[in-house]
Amino acid sequence: MYVNTVLVRLKINYDYEGIKKVVSKKSIESGPPSMWRYKALLPIDEDPKVGLNTGFTPLVHAKNLGKALGINNLYIKNDSVNHPTFSFKDRVVAVAVSKAIEFGFDTLSCASTGNLANSVAAHAAEAGLKSVIFIPDGLEAGKILGTLIYGTQLIAVKGNYDEVNRLCSEIAVNHKWAFVNINIRPYYGDGSKSYGYEIAEQLGWKTPDNVVVPVAGSSLITKIWRAFHEFEMLGLVDKVQSKIFAAQATGCSPVTTAIKNGSENITPVKPNTIAKSIAIGNPADGYYGIKTANTSGGYGEDIADEEIVASMKLLAETEGIFTETAGGVTVGVTKKLVEQGRIKPDETTVICVTGNGLKTQEALAGSFEAPAVIEPM
Amino acid sequence: MAVKVRVPTPLMKLTDNKSEVMADGSNITEILNNLESQFAGIKERICEEDGSPRRFINIYLNEDDIRFLEGEKTAVKDGDEISIIPAIAGGAN
Numbered sequence: 001m002y003v004n005t006v007l008v009r010l011k012i013n014y015d016y017e018g019i020k021k022v023v024s025k026k027s028i029e030s031g032p033p034s035m036w037r038y039k040a041l042l043p044i045d046e047d048p049k050v051g052l053n054t055g056f057t058p059l060v061h062a063k064n065l066g067k068a069l070g071i072n073n074l075y076i077k078n079d080s081v082n083h084p085t086f087s088f089k090d091r092v093v094a095v096a097v098s099k100a101i102e103f104g105f106d107t108l109s110c111a112s113t114g115n116l117a118n119s120v121a122a123h124a125a126e127a128g129l130k131s132v133i134f135i136p137d138g139l140e141a142g143k144i145l146g147t148l149i150y151g152t153q154l155i156a157v158k159g160n161y162d163e164v165n166r167l168c169s170e171i172a173v174n175h176k177w178a179f180v181n182i183n184i185r186p187y188y189g190d191g192s193k194s195y196g197y198e199i200a201e202q203l204g205w206k207t208p209d210n211v212v213v214p215v216a217g218s219s220l221i222t223k224i225w226r227a228f229h230e231f232e233m234l235g236l237v238d239k240v241q242s243k244i245f246a247a248q249a250t251g252c253s254p255v256t257t258a259i260k261n262g263s264e265n266i267t268p269v270k271p272n273t274i275a276k277s278i279a280i281g282n283p284a285d286g287y288y289g290i291k292t293a294n295t296s297g298g299y300g301e302d303i304a305d306e307e308i309v310a311s312m313k314l315l316a317e318t319e320g321i322f323t324e325t326a327g328g329v330t331v332g333v334t335k336k337l338v339e340q341g342r343i344k345p346d347e348t349t350v351i352c353v354t355g356n357g358l359k360t361q362e363a364l365a366g367s368f369e370a371p372a373v374i375e376p377m
Numbered sequence: 378m379a380v381k382v383r384v385p386t387p388l389m390k391l392t393d394n395k396s397e398v399m400a401d402g403s404n405i406t407e408i409l410n411n412l413e414s415q416f417a418g419i420k421e422r423i424c425e426e427d428g429s430p431r432r433f434i435n436i437y438l439n440e441d442d443i444r445f446l447e448g449e450k451t452a453v454k455d456g457d458e459i460s461i462i463p464a465i466a467g468g469a470n
Contacts, residue, residue, distance in 0.1 A: 166437065169462050173386045173396070265432065268444050282442065284464040287432055 010186045012043045020234050025205060028236075035091055035194035041230060042095055042194065043187045049101045050123045051094025053083045055194050059202035062351070064318035069335050073348040075208070076315075077199055079355070080323050085122050085146065086356035087115035087277075087324075088195055088220065093180060095191035097123045100178035106130060107177040111168040113161050113216070113277045114143030115324075115355050120180055121150035132177065134164050139276060142359040160271055162282045181217075189219045189285075196227025199350055200237050207231070207242045209347035210298070212334045214326040214354055215246040215255045216278035218289030224352075225292045245342070246293045246300035247333035249273035249308060249325075252281055255289050259300030264290055274305045274363045275325040277355055299342055303332040309363060311335065315353070322357035378403055380453050382412065383460040388423075391416045400459075405436060405449040408459060423461060433464045 023040050031037030035055025036048055058078045066074030079088040093116070100108060107130040110120045117133045124131035133147060137156040147154050157164045172182045180188045200207050207228045213221040225244050231237045248256045251273030254266045266286035271279035283289065293300050303311070308325050311332035316322050323331075330351045337343045357364075382400050384392050392398050398415070402408040406428060413420035423434055429449060430436055436443045437460040443451045453459070 162442075163440075166435070166460070166462060170383065170460065268442055270445070282435065282464070284433075 012186050012190055014041065014043075014230075016230070016233055023234055023236075025201075025236055028201065035094065035191070035198070038194050038197045041197070043190050044095060044098045044102065046098070046102055048094060049098045050126045051084075051090060051097070054090045054094045055082065056198060057082050059199060059350070060319060060321070062319050065315060065331070068314060068318055069338050070345055071334075071338060071343065071349055072346050075199075075203070075348070075350045076319060076321060076353050077195065077350055078321060078353050079195065080321060080327065080353050080357065084126075085115070085118040086359070087119065088192070088352075088354040089115040089119040090123075091194050092116075092188045092191035092219075093119040093123050096178070096180035096184055096188035097127055097129075099184055099187040100180070101127060101129075103178065103184070105176070105178035107132060107175075109133065109168070109172075109175070109177040109179045110181050111135075111161070111165045111179070112181075113279060114139050114147075114359065115277055116181065117147040117152075117154070118143060118359075121147045121152035121154075124152060125150040134168055136161050136164050136276075140360050140362050142361060146359060161280050162268070162271075165280075165282075165284075189223060192220045192223035193227040193230070195220065195352070196224035197231065199224070200228060200231050203348070203350075205231075205237055206348075207237050207240050208350045209241070210243050210245060210337075210343050210349040211352065212245045212247050212330045212337065212343075212349070213352045214278050214330050215248050215289055215300075216280040216283060216326075218246075218255055218283045218285035218287075220352070220354070221246055222285060222288045222292050225296060242296060243298040243342075244292050244296040245298040245333065245337060246289055247330045248300070248302040249275040249278065249329055250302040250304045251275070252279045253300075253302040254281060255283060255286050255293075256300030256302045258286070258290050259293050266290075273308075273325075274360075275308055275329050277324060277360070278326045278329065299337070301333045301336050301340075303329060303336060307332045309367060312357060312364065313367070316357070321353060323353045324355035324357050324360040325363050326355050327351075327353040327357070328363075378453055378455050378457075380408060380455070380457045380459055382408065383458065385461055385463050387463065388419060388461070391419045391422070402453065404453060405438070405443055405451050405459070408453060409449070435462045435464055436460070437462065
């Protein structure tokens, strides 16, 4: 990556005219059933090195949940079953690690709230690379075990994610490691575009009226928006009129607070929520997340921890999908947006579910009675 | 007050490739002005025209983001350490 003395967000530019000549609905549909069916729109030069089975997760027509929320055309984009580590992070890591190998790195690293840690460790194992992963202390047991199992070097830093991120930003210059979300972040971030491409393709080459996106660092929300517009630019979908809604936990809501206040600037917060995977108080792309919600005609909303738990249960009981806390946030925020009249019953709405509930079981502690125990005979 | 300032890699071209430099001042604004007097051009990389830190810059006084303190008016004392970190990083969704 070219480094200069201008401190701006780096963005990857694509040769859309060239891509337009080789990409069509037919070419994509004949591609592999994975995120790599969109390879021409992803920032790697060679064939992907890892994550060949990542992506193309189900877009579930959620009729039961829709009925409960009062929405007739509701869909769940379900990355809780993404391969190999059950979160949307497998998309960004598949791109980042493939790119890191192209660059010649032999060690992967990241600052993570858990899902990224799982994914980097797994892909490092697949690629035969070393990995050193930094997390805040106090993460859920499932996310710690789900990282250690891959033979990584896992380091828990006393503090919250923002403090881990600061540490990694400072040490990244001293190590010739690929910090996937720091020194190769532009490539990593563009892996998220595949989530947006899939929504549009799976809706029958249409973009939805509304998308409700969990927001932490604010990367995913901007990439879904960009993916829709790239498809429009390539003539694969009609003019994009989607409203993009940012969803956060009230205990860590710098982006939705700014949107509600009509501000473009983030005021950092110290996170205090059970939704640890999205507990980033100082989001790097927060400004762009706000801009995406506002430009699209969407909004930002947040819910309390007890509503997150109730929403996780609601999704599970209506659709048989067990999501982590971040998925509870998007379901609960959708409910709120419907009640506010911002999402209309007959519009097509997609709720982003980006992680698996088995990783955040602590959030449900005390929510259920122990199973009845009976004798076998 | 003399404090140590950690400089991000993209700005080290302006500090003779030093990752740490010393600066004088009683608050963050004075520290940044002092840096500018030593390394011409560095302040405009860090601050907007009104002197406030740019949107993508995080400034820490020891352990704390100055936005949790008193922003650029935050007082500093001898032995403090300041870190200037571009917000290139990020984590989850």
